[in-house]
Amino acid sequence: MMALSLKSSMAVFLGLIVLFISAQCNGQEFHNCEPGWDYFNDKCYVSYKFPIYTYNEARKMCIAFGGTLAVVNNVEEDLYLKGYTEGKYNLWLGANDIESEGEWKWEDGTSMTYSNWAEAQPDDYQTGEDCLHILNTGSQQWNDVPCDIHRGYLCEKERFCRVVPVGVESKEDVPDSHITASSDWATDHMSYQGRLNYVGTGSQSWCAGKKEVGQWLQIFLGRDRRVTGVATQGRGDDGQWVTTYRLAYKVDGAWHYVSNADYSPKAFQGNSDRNTVVYHDLEDDAFTTQYVRFYPMTWHDHVSMRVEVYACQ
Numbered sequence: 001m002m003a004l005s006l007k008s009s010m011a012v013f014l015g016l017i018v019l020f021i022s023a024q025c026n027g028q029e030f031h032n033c034e035p036g037w038d039y040f041n042d043k044c045y046v047s048y049k050f051p052i053y054t055y056n057e058a059r060k061m062c063i064a065f066g067g068t069l070a071v072v073n074n075v076e077e078d079l080y081l082k083g084y085t086e087g088k089y090n091l092w093l094g095a096n097d098i099e100s101e102g103e104w105k106w107e108d109g110t111s112m113t114y115s116n117w118a119e120a121q122p123d124d125y126q127t128g129e130d131c132l133h134i135l136n137t138g139s140q141q142w143n144d145v146p147c148d149i150h151r152g153y154l155c156e157k158e159r160f161c162r163v164v165p166v167g168v169e170s171k172e173d174v175p176d177s178h179i180t181a182s183s184d185w186a187t188d189h190m191s192y193q194g195r196l197n198y199v200g201t202g203s204q205s206w207c208a209g210k211k212e213v214g215q216w217l218q219i220f221l222g223r224d225r226r227v228t229g230v231a232t233q234g235r236g237d238d239g240q241w242v243t244t245y246r247l248a249y250k251v252d253g254a255w256h257y258v259s260n261a262d263y264s265p266k267a268f269q270g271n272s273d274r275n276t277v278v279y280h281d282l283e284d285d286a287f288t289t290q291y292v293r294f295y296p297m298t299w300h301d302h303v304s305m306r307v308e309v310y311a312c313q
């Protein structure tokens with residue numbers, strides 16, 4: 001009896017672990033590389049081939065893109081990166097020995113465990129050569145060259161984006177003051193009641209003050225976030241919901257719609273009942289912003305909705 005109960009508690013314990021792990025996995029979604037970036041071995045790469053950047057300028061470009069100059073970790077990656085030279089472009093890679101002559105360090109702070117120097121390199125030739133480029137000729141091996149000459153470059157960045165709700169529902173990073181609207185129906189039908197799954201006092205959703213196109217519900221994210229998805233829901237305590245909407249975001253003071261290929265604003269399918277959550281993965285339409293707006297275009301009975309925004313953690 002003892003043995004059996006021990007065994008069954010073990011089974012429950014293991015079952016819980018499995019549940020926990022699968023919940024963890026279901027809570028994450030992984031995105032591939034952004035448009036313009038190439039995927040290889042779980043990383044994303046982009047190149048700029050024309051020789052107009054110093055090492056430091058190229059370095060800054062890659063950082064601005066959210067990555068670093070390419071850090072070559074192994075022979076597979078090295079072989080892959082050679083392809084970008086096309087046999088004619090010398091490209092910066094992310095390593096230098098600026099700090100201490102002869103001690104090569106990658107841009108991610110790691111020391112150089114894998115290397116593929118061309119014969120007689122690195123030679124710190126003449127006035128000194130402290131930056132690494134991949135040679136366009138021969139076997140496309142590596143050479144140290146002066147950091148202020150002009151080259152193209154290779155950037156690398158992480159592929160994965162762990163998608164999480166920004167906190168409209170949980171209120172964690174989105175206080176009431178971050179949820180605003182073009183208009184509100186009444187003091188108990190406010191924008192901040194537009195949180196996904198809101199069931200508090202007043203209407204169980206934001207209700208616009210006007211049943212008109214042009215109304216919006218805005219979420220201020222508090223900082224730049226890579227927005228990858230949105231979800232909407234109808235009004236919980238009444239038969240009102242938004243059936244289609246547009247999505248806009250602010251960059252450098254200007255609003256942009258998420259658009260179709262012909263630049264017309266994309267129409268997102270909204271809701272068809274009070275409580276079902278309709279989620280949209282933005283995929284290649286993902287954008288980086290601090291402000292997201294939902295613009296209801298069509299609705300059932302009233303412009304009423306609850307929302308969540310999803311972004312890379």
Ligand SMILES: [Ca+2]
Pocket residue numbers: 043070071072073077156
């Ligand atoms: Ca790498």
Ligand SMILES: [Ca+2]
Pocket residue numbers: 097101102124128129130131144
């Ligand atoms: Ca050197």
Ligand SMILES: [Ca+2]
Pocket residue numbers: 121122123124125129143144145
């Ligand atoms: Ca050299």
